[in-house]
Each structure stands twice: as C-alpha cells, then as structure tokens.
Amino acid sequence: MRVSSRDLLPRVLKGDVAAIARLLSRAEAADPECRDTLGEVYSRAGKAHVIGITGVPGSGKSTMVSVLAGHLRKAGHKIGIIAIDPSSPYSGGSIMGDRIRMSDLSGDEGVYIRSMATRGALGGMARATLDAVDILDVAGFDYILIETVGVGQDEVEIASASHTTLVVSAPGLGDEIQAIKAGILEIADIHVVSKSDRPDARSTISDLKQMLALGISLDASATWRPPVIATSSLKGEGFAELESALEKHKAFLASSEAGRTRSRKIAQFRMLKTAEDLLRIRFNERSAGRVAAMADRLVSREINPYAAGEKLIEGMGA
C-alpha cells in the first residue's frame, strides 16, 4: 500500500533517507497528494543555510561542490546537495548525481545528494527545487547546496533564490563561455575561481576583479562587496577561505537589513513560481481539447497567438 505523504512526514523529520527520497519524488512530480504536506514542511522549515552554485560549463563546478561539501562536513555540518540536471532518454538523467555519488562522499549519512531532472517536470523546476530545499531543511540538513548544470535563465534564477550565491569561473575557457559568464556575474555573493593550480589562473582572477570594479561603480549603495576566492579542487586549496567567506556572508545577512530583503525576495520569487505552476497545471488539465483545436486554427493562421492566448486565459476562472 502506498504510504500517504502525511504519514511520511514524521519519518522525514527524523531524517529517514527512504522517506526523504519518496517525498522528494512526489514534490518533483507535482503530485497533488503531497501539496498539503509540502505546506506543512514549509511552515517548519527555515533553519538551513541555502547556497546556490552556478557557473559556466567547464568551470569545475561539480568537483568544487563535492570538495566544499566534504569541508563543511568535516566541520560537523550535515549537507544536502540538490543537483539540477539536464536529462534525456539517452542519458537516463542524473549524470551529475551519479558522479557525485561515486565520490568519497558516498556512504556518509551526513550527506544527502539528489538530482532533479530538468526535463519533463510537471510543474516547473524552480518550484520543485525550492520544495526540495524545504524537505532537506526539515530533515535536519544544515547547509543545502543547489548546483545547476545548465546556465539558462531558469537555472540562474534558481541559483539566485538562495541565501548565498556562488558563481564559479575558471581559467582557460573560450569566448562563448566568457559571454555566458558575463551574464551571470551580477548574481554572485561570492566569486570562486576554481582550478587555481593552473598557470593561467592569475590572469583570470585579475580580469574578474577588473570586471567587478566596473560593476561596483554602477552600484555604490551595495554594502556587501562580493569577494573573489581562488580554489583548487585538485590540491584542496582555498576551501578554508571559501568557508570563511560563506560564514561572513551568513553573518552579514543576519546582522543587516540585507538578510530580510533577501528573504523577502526569495519568498516573492517562490510565490510567483508556485502560482505560475498551479496555473500551468490547471491550464493543461482544463483545456487540452481546446488547445488542440486552437493550435489547428493557429497553424492555418485564422487566429493569432495573442487572440488564442487570451481565449485560453478566459477559460481559466475557477
């Protein structure tokens, strides 16, 4: 018999790994049955510190996350990792999760790793990820790391919806990568330049600092100046500095209006994403027939997308 989400909750609160996994799957699938339980989870959550990690592909983000998790773990913290994964019929999903699982973190009960597939999620990825954060939060994890593989608009938004956002750069990446990097620098609370053991790391760091100096003049009111931390996952260097920067940012949020502002911003994002999801789910449920018929009229250009969109919304009233 299927255990209800309500009955899973007490086990989740005790940190039962199997119960956590089941509730996470239901949250990811936007199963309506678990919605009330997720509401209950939300009201109990709020203790964990959430770290969003993004960066261009090839920046060594995954390895950095796994070394960072190891360091935080050694300091006695329980660590949850949510990896936002591209997935497909070819890969079967959760490549990154598998990779981390095979690393030296595996077998440690103080570390929980979950891959969230970006494809085919009923209900959006942002809503699902933030529900997953709450589940790990109430299950007793102290730090929750959200790592994104993709660097699209959605992924950047999710990495921003955290207490501390790390943006990872690395030396030796091409032009196309640099263009993507420029698009995500602004969201960083802490910049990490990984692969600092490479000979060209020094110039990457100084280039980054120069770009940031440019940005600071645009936003003189900012009270937190994002530090640039160089790490080498290979040599295990720079992680003490990174931990200390994380602690400083946490203290900054706790001691200033910035913490409250950040929480409000996350809440607002979350509320809108959840509402959008609820809308999309209703939308898909209620008007499947009309969508198909209207698509045909759109193909023949009898109507236009705005008229079709308006018509569909009209049918949305509860």
Next chain:
Amino acid sequence: MRVSSRDLLPRVLKGDVAAIARLLSRAEAADPECRDTLGEVYSRAGKAHVIGITGVPGSGKSTMVSVLAGHLRKAGHKIGIIAIDPSSPYSGGSIMGDRIRMSDLSGDEGVYIRSMATRGALGGMARATLDAVDILDVAGFDYILIETVGVGQDEVEIASASHTTLVVSAPGLGDEIQAIKAGILEIADIHVVSKSDRPDARSTISDLKQMLALGISLDASATWRPPVIATSSLKGEGFAELESALEKHKAFLASSEAGRTRSRKIAQFRMLKTAEDLLRIRFNERSAGRVAAMADRLVSREINPYAAGEKLIEGMGA
C-alpha cells in the same frame, strides 16, 4: 512623435531595416501597443524556413552559424539571425550580435542580425523570439536562424520550436559539457560536429553515431533519421553537405505528415507561451501590493507558498 506600430508595419513589409529594428524592440519589451500589429504580422507570416540552432558552449556554434549564413546567402537567400544572448550590466548585452556584426556578413542588406537579451525581458524569451521570427518572416527573409547561447530548459525549448533543429557538438569538450550535450541530443533534426579539422573529431563523430544508434532503437517509428554532418568553419568544409541536409529536411517536412505535426507542435508551444506571458503580465500588474504583503507573511511562515499561490490566482479573474 512616436510612430505607431500600425504605421511601422508597411515599412517592415518592404524590408525597411530601421522599421524592423523598432518593431523588434517593441515586441521584445512586450509593449501592449504593438500587440495588434504582431497579430497582423502573424497572419501574414509563414513563408520563411526557421532553423533553431543549439549546442554546448565551446562547440563553435556562433562561428558555424555565421559561415552557414554566408553559404545560404551566396545561394541567393535572405537570412535573418536571432541570437539569444545572456546579458548583464557588465556586458551591456548582445555580445554575440556584436561579434557576428563584425564578421564578413556586416554591410550585407540580405543579412539581418538581432540579439535578444535573456535578462529582464518583460514577458518571456520564447514568446518574444517567436514574435521576432514572424517580423523577419514578413520582412522578406527566407531563412531565419535562431541561435541560443545558454543551454537551459527555456533555450532548448526555443531551439525546438523551429522547422529544423540543429544540435552542434565539437571534439575535445569536458565531462560537464558532455552531460549537457546528452540532454539536448534528442531534439536534433540534424547533428553538426563542428571543428572537424581537429584530429580528435573522428572519435567524436563515431561516439555520437553510437549514442544515436541507441536512441533510434527507442523510437523505431521515426521516419526521419537525423544525419551527422561534420563541418569545419576554419576550412569552410562540410557546409555544402549541411545545406543539402537542410534542403532534404525541408522537403521531408513538405512531403509528409511530419510537417503538419511539427507546425501543430510549434503552434501549441507558442499559444501556451503567449498565454503564460499574458497571465504573468496581468499578474504583475494587478497584484503588486498583495504580492509584497503576502511575501512578508511567507517570510514569517504564517502561510505557505501553495496557499499564497492559490490566493494570488483567485485574484486573477478578468
């Protein structure tokens, strides 16, 4: 005095570059004033062949697009390029557009290049991009190339919403990149392996063919088998083959039920994206005060995101 969108339209239809640029900007900004005109544009569009191009960062996509555009141009076609760009206060946006503009396509009136910023778009990127495609279509461009820089969920969806989707791979990319690649292979109508002049290209091509063979067995009903085309932008090799593959796919769509199915799929995607945008815009307009108040209650965990989301939707009725 500001020219109305309605008055811009006749000039757009004649291919007037300044008028095209202005209407594109209004479409991108989701300016309500241009909505009726965009509806009119839609009803006149449908002649152009739309090619979506995506691929992992570092695959040499931008250079490939610019060489491909040159080839199609030489065959006498007019080419529109829409580059989906990451943008930020640091970069000022449109890095890719600038780069292409500086190439040997510049100064040719038969090529129009437009960068669309992914950030801060009021109304979503997908809706804006598809409106831009229509504008270039009615302005007389024969081929419209949509190139995405990011490889997030949104970007992949946009590249799929085209008649022919190219997925670009390249030799010598790391693990993290491979993970992303696996996530986008399935959307390809044509696979391009760029940088075929590199010595390790041969193994990339055979690896790709192996992955695809795996996929084909999953979907035996498919009547189009995506070919793998090797190109070298450096040496200008493989582009005749690529053009011929594009023509074949175009003919395939025209001669089979697949073309109709594809059009219906695009129409459905577009309708939903436009409806979502209209919802989001209304949503933001109507409930700004409530959003702020509710965010505070969410921060203090008096309510949960689902309850907040439901409350917000309730207030959405027209």
